[in-house]
Amino acid sequence: xxxxxxxxxxxxxxxxxxxxxxxxxxxxxxxxxxxxxxxxxxxxxxxxxxxxxxxxxxxxxxxxxxxxxxxxxxxxxxxxxxxxxxxxxxxxxxxxxxxxxxxxxxxxxxxxxxxxxxxxxxxxxxxxxxxxxxxxxxxxxxxxxxxxxxxxxxxxxxxxxxxxxxxxxxxxxxxxxxxxxxxxxxxxxxxxxxxxxxxxxxxxxxxxxxxxxxxxxxxxxxxxxxxxxxxxxxxxxxxxxxxxxxxxxxxxxxxxxxxxxxxxxxx
Amino acid sequence: xxxxxxxxxxxxxxxxxxxxxxxxxxxxxxxxxxxxxxxxxxxxxxxxxxxxxxxxxxxxxxxxxxxxxxxxxxxxxxxxxxxxxxxxxxxxxxxxxxxxxxxxxxxxxxxxxxxxxxxxxxxxxxxxxxxxxxxxxxxxxxxxxxxxxxxxxxxxxxxxxxxxxxxxxxxxxxxxxxxxxxxxxxxxxxxxxxxxxxxxxxxxxxxxxxxxxxxxxxxxxxxxxxxxxxxxxxxxxxxxxxxxxxxxxxxxxxxxxxxxxxxxxxxxxxxxxxxxxxxxxxxxxxxxxxxxxxxxxxxxxxxxxxxxxxxxxxxxxxxxxxxxxxxxxxxxxxxxxxxxxxxxxxxxxxxxxxxxxxxxxxxxxxxxxxxxxxxxxxxxxxxxx
Ligand SMILES: Cc1ncc(C[n+]2csc(CCOP(=O)(O)OP(=O)(O)O)c2C)c(N)n1
Numbered sequence: 078x079x080x081x082x083x084x085x086x087x088x089x090x091x092x093x094x095x096x097x098x099x100x101x102x103x104x105x106x107x108x109x110x111x112x113x114x115x116x117x118x119x120x121x122x123x124x125x126x127x128x129x130x131x132x133x134x135x136x137x138x139x140x141x142x143x144x145x146x147x148x149x150x151x152x153x154x155x156x157x158x159x160x161x162x163x164x165x166x167x168x169x170x171x172x173x174x175x176x177x178x179x180x181x182x183x184x185x186x187x188x189x190x191x192x193x194x195x196x197x198x199x200x201x202x203x204x205x206x207x208x209x210x211x212x213x214x215x216x217x218x219x220x221x222x223x224x225x226x227x228x229x230x231x232x233x234x235x236x237x238x239x240x241x242x243x244x245x246x247x248x249x250x251x252x253x254x255x256x257x258x259x260x261x262x263x264x265x266x267x268x269x270x271x272x273x274x275x276x277x278x279x280x281x282x283x284x285x286x287x288x289x290x291x292x293x294x295x296x297x298x299x300x301x302x303x304x305x306x307x308x309x310x311x312x313x314x315x316x317x318x319x320x321x322x323x324x325x326x327x328x329x330x331x332x333x334x335x336x337x338x339x340x341x342x343x344x
Numbered sequence: 345x346x347x348x349x350x351x352x353x354x355x356x357x358x359x360x361x362x363x364x365x366x367x368x369x370x371x372x373x374x375x376x377x378x379x380x381x382x383x384x385x386x387x388x389x390x391x392x393x394x395x396x397x398x399x400x401x402x403x404x405x406x407x408x409x410x411x412x413x414x415x416x417x418x419x420x421x422x423x424x425x426x427x428x429x430x431x432x433x434x435x436x437x438x439x440x441x442x443x444x445x446x447x448x449x450x451x452x453x454x455x456x457x458x459x460x461x462x463x464x465x466x467x468x469x470x471x472x473x474x475x476x477x478x479x480x481x482x483x484x485x486x487x488x489x490x491x492x493x494x495x496x497x498x499x500x501x502x503x504x505x506x507x508x509x510x511x512x513x514x515x516x517x518x519x520x521x522x523x524x525x526x527x528x529x530x531x532x533x534x535x536x537x538x539x540x541x542x543x544x545x546x547x548x549x550x551x552x553x554x555x556x557x558x559x560x561x562x563x564x565x566x567x568x569x570x571x572x573x574x575x576x577x578x579x580x581x582x583x584x585x586x587x588x589x590x591x592x593x594x595x596x597x598x599x600x601x602x603x604x605x606x607x608x609x610x611x612x613x614x615x616x617x618x619x620x621x622x623x624x625x626x627x628x629x630x631x632x633x634x635x636x637x638x639x640x641x642x643x644x645x646x647x648x649x650x651x652x653x654x655x656x657x658x659x660x661x662x663x664x665x666x667x668x669x670x671x672x673x674x675x676x677x678x679x680x681x682x683x684x685x686x687x688x689x690x691x692x693x694x695x696x697x698x699x700x701x702x703x704x705x706x707x708x709x710x711x712x713x714x715x716x717x718x719x720x721x722x723x724x725x726x727x728x729x
Contacts, residue, residue: 126425126457142455142457143455144425144454145425146400175370175399175400176370176399176400176401178399201371203373204371204372204373204376205371205373205376205380207371207376207380207397208397210399219376219380219383220371220379220380220383220395220397221383221387221397222383222384222387222388223387227397
């Protein structure tokens with residue numbers, strides 16, 4: 078199927094600002110789905126609220142645009158009801174880890190087969206550039222006009238510790254890697270977290286003097302390195318890209334089926 | 345000093361003048377300009393307060409409750425979904441008798457995501473024990489916020505200052521910003537009555553058996569019943585100092601009116617114009633603005649509507665299965681009052697749809713030409729299809 082067939086064109090033009098990285102995520106997510114040969118009807122996309130969450134309007138799957146922070150809770154219900162479908166949940170950093178932080182760790186802990194995509198622009202884009210739990214110390218935001226003193230989460234470490242069985246990270250500069258990683262995340266049976274660094278030139282870029290969108294993407298190129306690279310040993314400041322964690326563990330819906338079987342004792 | 349201010353900044357200026365000490369909030373359109381301005385004031389030292397940008401509205405209200413329990417003056421602001429998410433804590437704030445003040449920007453609830461004005465968010469919190477004050481313009485927002493602190497701290501109940509999304513929160517108007525000394529005179533530093541006392545530790549929020557719970561609830565009801573008188577006194581004091589007063593209701597040309605339009609929020613401004621137009625056409629129209637919704641001003645409403653034959657209540661909200669919420673409350677205020685008017689209930693302007701002068705005139709003439717109100721609320725301006 079051609080990429081365009083996965084789009085719901087009546088929802089265009091999209092609402093993203095010029096230079097926003099979210100479109101690159103959308104584009105490459107569709108490529109992975111196309112390469113996996115999935116049909117539109119096999120996919121449910123559940124999103125919360127934020128610029129990132131608008132993705133669910135643009136794709137022609139079964140889509141639920143839900144409440145800020147609660148996408149994973151809705152998605153858990155969808156997956157339990159229809160476990161044969163692929164459930165994909167795109168989220169902003171605020172959506173996933175501020176207001177939705179509780180659902181995030183509990184979905185990971187259950188290891189339910191959902192693909193969570195954290196589109197990390199380190200700011201609340203939709204509401205006008207307030208700092209998020211991923212902004213980090215020293216960053217500027219409309220709610221931190223002198224500088225932020227809140228520590229940030231390391232999404233990968235948090236996901237791992239909470240029980241996610243597939244954890245990966247990449248950036249919008251590394252578009253091909255997005256396709257590649259999302260493919261593997263969808264195929265992985267269990268809770269998968271894909272963190273994608275995506276630029277918000279309108280708020281994060283402007284407030285933090287990171288320049289144009291292409292400049293910000295250059296920074297992604299400069300500041301990241303493939304996992305296990307020599308460069309990381311020489312410069313520990315570099316952020317690692319790639320699949321950071323992948324283990325096999327019992328998946329929630331499968332375990333549930335086993336319980337039903339055991340309770341029915343073959344009836 | 346008169347300044348051209350955005351409605352949101354009428355709130356933040358009042359928060360600064362009230363010398364609030366702890367603010368906690370989570371951003372949501374159209375509340376963001378309020379908290380961004382406060383964040384700026386705190387950072388620049390214009391306001392000696394602590395501002396927390398927490399991870400959700402639930403945490404915002406919880407942390408403000410924590411701060412207020414320590415006896416400091418607190419503030420938060422939210423809107424729509426954010427208010428809905430706070431619900432559990434709203435009951436807590438009033439049950440704990442904390443004088444918290446919150447600005448609430450009326451926004452429509454999802455699904456059908458919509459960021460525009462609709463009162464159903466705040467009105468669906470009507471049973472939470474918060475005093476609710478609805479505002480018409482920027483000046484009223486600033487003044488009401490100052491008044492809210494005096495009222496909250498006197499009565500020991502939380503106060504919601506409510507303003508319409510965009511029509512008020514994002515509209516610029518000339519607003520008189522009072523001097524700090526004058527505000528200090530009106531609003532002395534907080535003397536908290538319920539406070540964590542380091543010299544005398546005690547337990548807050550413990551289990552209460554049936555033998556005591558009911559009395560605690562009764563106390564809240566009694567406190568609410570004291571609000572109208574206390575509010576009148578403070579409104580009077582405010583008028584002496586600042587030359588402005590609002591009342592719990594504002595009745596305009598009701599004395600000789602046959603039909604009175606009952607409104608709240610920014611629709612009031614539009615209604616003032618519609619009223620002038622109707623009067624110039626010889627229509628005996630009047631207007632009743634309802635500012636205080638909790639406690640509901642039963643007495644002033646009865647007084648204002650004495651001798652009026654019909655009223656048309658304009659509700660920018662709906663309690664599904666019952667209809668316009670102001671209309672329901674007014675019906676119950678007029679119940680057992682023999683000389684009361686016929687109550688016509690209209691729903692208009694949900695989700696930010698415009699309520700123009702023509703809308704109000706349509707409502708007026710509809711009411712005039714009808715002999716008896718319908719049982720249900722009449723929806724105005726629905727798309728036909
Ligand atoms: C309960 C509730 N609180 C607040 C909001 C307002 N709100 C909408 S999106 C958003 C944050 C957006 O930031 P993020 O999740 O990082 O996504 P981005 O827009 O940056 O893609 C907020 C605070 C809301 N919709 N609901």
